[in-house]
Amino acid sequence: MSQRILFGVFASEADILGVVRAAREEDLKVLDVYSPYAVHGLDQALGLKPSRLPWVCFLVALIGAVVKLWFEYWTMVVSWPVNVGGKPWDSLPAFVPVTFEVMVLSSGLSTVFAFLLISRLWPGRRADVPHPKVTDDHFVIALEESGAAFDPGRVQRLFERFHVVAVEERLVEETRPSERSRKMSVRTLNIALVVLLVGTLGLTWWLRPDPTQLNREFMPEMVRTPRYNAFEPNPNFPDGKTLRSPVPGTIARGMLPIHYQATPEDALRAGEELKAPFALNDERAIERGAVVYANFCQACHGPTGRGDGPVALRGFPAPPPLMTDRVLKMKDGQWFHIVTYGQGKMPAYAAQLSPEDRWNVIAYGRALQRRSAPPAAGGSQ
Amino acid sequence: MSPHQEFELSVETPGCLRVLLAVGALSALLGLVLAPARTWPMLLLASYALMGFGLAGVVFIAIQYVAGGHWSVAIRRIPEAMTAALPVGGIGLLAVVLLRPSLYAWSSHLPEPAEGWLGFKHAWLSYPFFLARTLVYLLVWTAFARAIVRASRQQDSTGDPALTHRNARLSAAFLVIFGLTFWLASFDWVMSLEPEWYSTIFGIYNFSGMFLGGLAAMAVLVVWLEKAGPLAGVVGPQHRLDLGRLIFAFSTFWMYIWFSQYMLIWYANFPEETSYFIARRGPYWTTLFVLNVFLNWVIPFFVLTPRANKQNPRVLTSASAVILLGRALDLFLMFMPPFAGNEFAFGIWEAGILLGAFALFLHVFLRAARQAPTVPVGDPFLYESFQEHG
């Protein structure tokens, strides 16, 4: 199918507006108008429908904003919440700025792309200009030479009424891409693919990566810092060692040295000097003390502290019951010394029990004493 | 005014207006007796709102003169008549400030004067100085409004283009003075209701609300007068489109300023600043706080986005009415929380006073509009303004 198109060239804005209005009044089919600038009022004269591009803009803006807001929420609240400055995870006011920017970006770009797509504009496209002066200062009307209304003489008179400058007729093939041009484009694509393939293979062959070598590094980001290993000799220090030894008298964290010997005299002294770091009737201390007692003491001292544990029942010399007057009067510090260093047949528990647990078990021992003789007990301070 | 009879305002003051005026006066009087703690701040609010409509009118005219915006010449009589609300609101404001200084906490229990610059606040917030400033702001603004309106009306009979140039010069001077004083006035009258709190954007925030409210009122009045007769055939879709665009723009501007203030105070989280918003996020206030954003921005924004809606008189007035409601709510949120605490303080007194203020504004507007033709018939750019909507 082919189409005959009549192009009329006009020199002024008023003429083109007039000729378009007149042609439409005479039921001529105005295919298009070509102009060097956007002529005010020509869209009404041509009877063009309002563009739907604002909808693209609005909808993409809406989608962009919602998706970005969700993404910010998801990254900051769900995927990896990071506490920055004590702000809540879901900091809506702080999400607004980026949401807005992404909304504008997505809607602006999509509107322009939609426009280019609809108007069939792309880089490198050959311009189909009806008249070279159409991008300068002339205006062109394109009429379809068909229909009952088209009468060459009348069109001629119409054009002359509006000071036509030139008239040209063109036979336009149906704008379907021809077989030849389709073949051309397929061949171009094939050539491009072959060039790409050959190029990639050639580059690989030329570079010939050596799999036994590390890849080349760009900006290694201090991954390999020059440093001495802990036990390497080190020329920078007088003693030649890398690892520094602690200053004499250094105490490890959480360590409180006790300056006592494992003697009964020191046990008495400890009774005078050492005080429990917490109140010994503390519920939690007693609770923990019960666990410690069950694990370490009950075997000899028995479940109630009467010295009737399974070990004693099988013949090992039984420890004295905790309820004896002597033990009741014993100071807490002396107990601590005994648990730490042992006494008589009882071994030292310093290696097994932390100082805190030693106090806990003393608290439990006192609780056992109270339980067996509630009214008379008064030994613990 | 005989040569321009067709432009005389033939709109009678509607009867319901008188009823509303009476309701307003009654609730103000009864409120002052029965619930003075709520009524006084409400009267301050109503006066400030009234003054704001008048001031927005002057600012609009001045901007149009300075920018050479000729599209608005045909509707200029509307903002001109609105300026009559400026002295009325000003008198109300002055009366409240004079009769009830204890509205301002600083007037009764002042902090001890401090050394050096730290004493600045003490000196600034002294009652006589405060009164003097109030008087100066109101007098200067009113004087400019009068002068500009007078010259415009003079032009009706003389048609002298020199008057347009004179008004342009007056307008430029007014805008400079307005820029220097309005933010101070909003600090004085509104911000110092909570004397511990301060926010530098507060003046711009007040301006945005005031101007948005003024534009919305103008749109409603323009559409009404077009329908009622005096502006029929003068105002067209292009005028509505321009007004709608301005409302759209300033609604968004209001949102921008509102968000800037809220976000920055929320982000920095200073106790002396967050107090303001904590007072407005109490149990009863949160709903109003969110509603404020909807009335002033969300609804107008989406309603007025399509071009056809801005030109449609009914849609434009509905959106403007929503904004006017939003303006009342915005002011309510600005003024009331320090007085109401955590109680919900909107009842019969508040509603009555707001209705009364609305009626008073319309009354004052109509009275002023009757004094001159509804179209500035002598303005040299009137023809251009007509052509705009061809």
Next chain:
Amino acid sequence: MAERPFVPSAAGAVVSRPPLIRGNKTAGDVTRDITRLLESRPTALWWFAFLMAFSIFALGALAVGYQTAVGIGTWGLNRTVGWAFDITNFVFWIGIGHAGTLISAILFLLRQRWRTSVNRSAEAMTIFAVICAGIFPVIHMGRPWLAYWLFPIPNTRGPLWVNYKSPLVWDAFAIGTYFTISLVFWYVGLMPDLATVRDHVRSGLCKRLAAFFSLGWNGSYRTWHRYEVVYLLLAGLATPLVVSVHTIVSWDFATSVIPGWHTTIFPPYFVAGAIFSGLAMVLTLVIIARKTMHLEDYITQRHIEPMCKLVIATSGIVAMAYLTEFFTALYSANPYEQFAFLNRAFGPMGWAYAIMILCNVLVPQLLWSSKVRSNLAVVFVISLLINVGMWFERFIIIVTSLHRDYLPSNWTSYRPTPIEVATLAGSFGLFFTLFLLFCRFLPVIAMAEVKGVLREGHATPVESAAVPVPERVEEPALVYRQADAGAGS
């Protein structure tokens, strides 16, 4: 028209204004005048300016290379003043860009037709200024090759996302969006003009590039119709965008807890300041272009005048913001707040404050006089002074707020190193290099838009086309010809 018969009163004659474009130009004249600039060989003056700009740019590039290799220690920053020249320059350049968008988008929405002669170069200025601005935060990172960490891309660190609660991330998004949308806006505006260049420049690189980038534009009105809609939509998007960009820049400071930075007026104040400085830069560039490229007919008093008035208006807003800030600091009764502002004005950097007040508040007041406005040499000097003043404004905000903070034991001073000065100079070199290239290779005046406003201020009404007005017909270069036999005439 009014439905009621209404005749404007006798005095209501239409007051005429001088034409926008002088010399009774026709559309053809516009095409010839502007495309000729692309065909002619560059003048000696152009070469001189270009080599000058380029060598300064090269100096800056060397400085950037050095500091990237050695580290940020080459700058004068210290532990108290952690931001100084770099961020000052960043804010300065971003601000410059804003006037371009104001002229291209906001004035388009306000239907200010004088924008047509200056919008192309103003938009170009925007893009180049944003490029200059973007350099500074990136080199401030110290490891600019990790700049992509600013984007929320899935990564092997968790994925650990960017912190959307940080104003610095907002900034990255704002600047990126601003650059992209400005570029697209500029390009959309260029499309019809590129088609004109393609069809009317005789030969050369320009013509070939224009043929590629004009996307096959043929002036079809169906395309024009959509084009107008797209342009309006882009203007509508760019307007809130430009406000948001400097707002977000101001939030870099205002969300902090530093006195002098944390103040709620910052967003509108920064936006007004940005437009103020940008208009000054547009004036500078336009006056230079007008002179050196002989565009006197296209850039007239009708273009300079409104820009000068906008400069007065924005200067007033900026002055109001200075006043509000200072007043509120005193009013706050907060000793830290008060100290920050008193230290600004009367402290060791009081001289910078004085320069700022002089250049931004006092000097622009000269423009109230129409005699000053019509003297381009004076306007040029004023525009340069405003740029100096606006640079100092950012310097004051950043450095004086930092150098004496809450703890007096932290107090220190700041002095830029030669590397920093060279970087600043280099950014100016880059800006002018790009601008001069733009003047050579692209139409500096938006031809398609100017052709639409040629009659502005001339008597002939455009609208009365119902009865065609006899127009002056172009020279009879066109032959009345008949294509093939058959119909046609």
